[in-house]
Amino acid sequence: MTYLLALDQGTSSSRSIVFDAKGQLVAQAQMELAQIYPQPGWVEHDPQEIWRTQLATAREALAKAGIEARQIRAIGITNQRETTVVWNRNTGLPIHHAIVWQDRRAEPTCVALRESGLADTIQAKTGLLVDAYFSGTKLKWILDHVPGARQQAANGELAFGTVDSWLIWRLTQGAVHATDVSNASRTMLFNVHTNQWDDDLMKALDIPASLMPSVKPSSALYGEIAPDLLGHPIPIGGVAGDQQSALFGQACFKAGMVKNTYGTGCFMLMHTGGHFQTSHNGLITTSAAQPTAQPEFAIEGSVFVGGAVVQWLRDGLHAIQGSGEVQMLAQSVPDSGGVMVVPAFTGLGAPYWKPDARGTITGLTRGSTVAHIARAALESIAYQSAALLLAMSRDAVQAGGASVAELRVDGGACVNDLLMQFQADLLGIPVIRPAVTETTALGAAYLAGLATGVYQGTDELTALWRAERRFLPTLSSERASGLMAQWEHAVRQTTLNRLQPLDAPTQAAPQLFRLVLGHAWPNAIKRGQHG
DSSP: OOEEEEEEEOSSEEEEEEEETTSOEEEEEEEEOOOBOSSTTOOEEOHHHHHHHHHHHHHHHHHHHTOOGGGEEEEEEEEOSSOBEEEETTTOOBSSOEEOTTOOTTHHHHHHHHHTTOHHHHHHHHSOOOOTTSHHHHHHHHHHHSTTHHHHHHTTOEEEEOHHHHHHHHHTTTSOOEEEHHHHTTSSOEETTTTEEOHHHHHHTTOOGGGOOEEEOSEEEEEEOOHHHHSSOOEEEEEEEHHHHHHHHTTOOSTTOEEEEESSSEEEEEEEETOOOOOSSSOEEEEOOOSSSSOOEEEEEEESSSTHHHHHHHHTSOOOSSGGGHHHHHHTSSSOTTOEEEOOBTBBOTTTOBTTOOOEEEOOOTTOOHHHHHHHHHHHHHHHHHHHHHHHHHHHHHTTOOOOOOEEEESGGGGOHHHHHHHHHHHTSOEEEESOOOHHHHHHHHHHHHHTTSOSOHHHHHHHOOEEEEEOOOSOHHHHHHHHHHHHHHHHHHTTOOSOOOOOTTOOHHHHHHHHHTTTHHHHHHHHHTO
């Protein structure tokens, strides 16, 4: 049989999955990744731990599948995007922790870019809004703050990469320094029209060209992994950022098709084909996973805190012992009782783009319980995703297309039936969960299979896609609109909040109560009086 191995390096864990040629999951392995919070708004990972856990899960997945590396036709890599790694080319060692996509420390650089009048140029060339979310400003921060980094970069001693580049470098033992167009498009340094690093943008952020990886299509031969790692050399045939990979794995190959991934954050993409479409509703344009050198695009909206709000319920409020308990706790009450949780722990992403927003819990009454808060936290994932799709539908209609007809879903939280039903109710369209929900890894495997002749084209992949369940809306459009209005009201309150943010999951419930009972109480009363 033919097998494909997908390396899925995410924000909270590293995973490896073996698929057969029909796209069926054969075996998988997963290891949690430590989150590092040096200070509020900062999030880091240890690049060495990323590498160790990814290699360990690859070995474990092969062992679970009962196959040898020589039976793997190709490897596909998919990864958390925007997370920035800089390492020394000679030693192979990182010069700083990886700065994670959620990290906000580069916001002062973004302010300077906006004030210099570069925002429109950056959006026109890259499709992106100026925000600390993207890799370019993170890279500048490392060069500016790590002693000696600027001089080493000038000497050509350093390499930059998103997580895919770091893994490719380690897998090939330094022989290949490369990335794909989908990851490159997330740096704010890449011209998506020409598929080249942009000299003017590099100069604006003072980034030496010697740092940058070469850029290839998402489906291409990147090189072979060193034979001593898994026991046999295997070609790396597919690379894509996790959300573009999920769009590909969901067989969303045509303009107008939309998927939403429910992971640590939530990421919704609508394929726009070969058309570069600028959003007028707070979304961004990004390169889609490209099987060939021909540019393909997508409109995207990103929610910074999606499934991570469940981790906060577990680790911060200690409301649950394990993430799997959240549905049972939320279902113990018929609704949220008017409680709204806006988990703006690291600001709000699309379509709001409010970096100064902070998390709020509103609508509390004497009858509110931890179950109401849990349900409101879970529902916040659906509310944020609904705001994205409504913005996306407006963009589609304004561009002369039709409004979105259905939403394909994937990611860890999509297994939660309560959440998926509520999502369908808010949107008023079917929400479709596929038979294989590991579509991020599947997309990487498909890209690798295309590059190595396992598949002949995307029509073959479309035929492999299967739905597992369709969630149909049950609420009236008036009721759904009313709920969304309540959500938007709660979002407006987040920028009034100037208290210490609840952005580190290590913060325990007693800190919340001290916050409420201490000096913050009069300010909270004032905000409540203003709605």
